[in-house]
Amino acid sequence: MIIRYVTGLHGNEIAPILALASLGKNQLVANPLAVTKKVRYVERDMNVAFGLEGNEYEVQRAKEVLQQIDSRETVVDLHTFAGKSEPFVIVVDKKMLKLAAKLGIRKVVYMKFNPKQGHALINHRKGVSVELGQHSDYRGVFQRVKMIVERLKKGIENEIEVYEVIGKYDKGEKYRNFVKNADGYYPVLASKKALEIHGWYALKARKVTNLNP
Numbered sequence: 651m652i653i654r655y656v657t658g659l660h661g662n663e664i665a666p667i668l669a670l671a672s673l674g675k676n677q678l679v680a681n682p683l684a685v686t687k688k689v690r691y692v693e694r695d696m697n698v699a700f701g702l703e704g705n706e707y708e709v710q711r712a713k714e715v716l717q718q719i720d721s722r723e724t725v726v727d728l729h730t731f732a733g734k735s736e737p738f739v740i741v742v743d744k745k746m747l748k749l750a751a752k753l754g755i756r757k758v759v760y761m762k763f764n765p766k767q768g769h770a771l772i773n774h775r776k777g778v779s780v781e782l783g784q785h786s787d788y789r790g791v792f793q794r795v796k797m798i799v800e801r802l803k804k805g806i807e808n809e810i811e812v813y814e815v816i817g818k819y820d821k822g823e824k825y826r827n828f829v830k831n832a833d834g835y836y837p838v839l840a841s842k843k844a845l846e847i848h849g850w851y852a853l854k855a856r857k858v859t860n861l862n863p
C-alpha cells in the first residue's frame with residue numbers, strides 16, 4: 651500500500667503539517683494559500699470543492715491535488731477540529747475500514763449519509779480522513795501523527811468502534827460527541843462552530859457492530 655499523506659486542506663489546521671515535517675515524512679499540503687493566510691479557506695471550504703467546476707481558488711486547487719495523487723495511492727488526510735471530541739477516523743467507503751483499524755484510533759465515523767455530497771477528497775481518492783484533536787492541542791496531535799506513521803509501518807489491525815452517520819441534527823441542543831443522545835443516536839462532529847461551518851449542529855450516527863448490509 652502506498653500511503654499519501656495530505657495536510658492543510660483547511661488552512662487553520664497547522665499542527666499535522668508540522669508533525670509530519672518533524673518526522674521527515676512527505677506530505678501534500680492541499681491548501682497552501684489558506685495555510686499561509688492562517689484561515690480555514692480563501693474562497694470556499696476545500697473539502698466540498700473536489701469534483702466541482704469554477705474559478706474559485708479551492709476549486710482550482712482541488713483539481714491540482716487530484717492530479718497529484720495517483721489513483722493507486724491511498725490517502726491519509728489529516729485534520730484537526732474546533733469542538734470537544736475524542737479523535738476519530740472518517741471513511742466514506744466500507745472497504746476503508748481495514749485501513750482505519752490500522753491507525754490506532756478507536757473511533758471511526760462511516761459517512762454513509764454524506765453531508766458533503768460527494769465533494770470531499772476521500773470521495774475522489776481511496777483513503778481516510780483523520781480528525782486528530784483540537785486545533786490547539788499541538789502535543790496530542792503531534793503524538794497521534796507519530797503513532798499513525800509508526801502503526802502504518804506495522805500494519806496491524808486494532809479493534810475499532812464504528813459509528814454510521816444516518817442524518818443530521820438541525821435543532822440546537824447540547825450535543826456531546828460519541829455520547830448517546832436522548833433519541834438513542836450518537837452525535838458526531840458537533841461543535842459550537844458546526845452550524846456556521848456546516849449548516850447543522852451535529853451529525854446523527856448509530857453505533858454498528860455488524861456492517862454487512
Ligand SMILES: [Zn+2]
Nearest residue numbers: 660663729730
Ligand atoms: Zn479540517
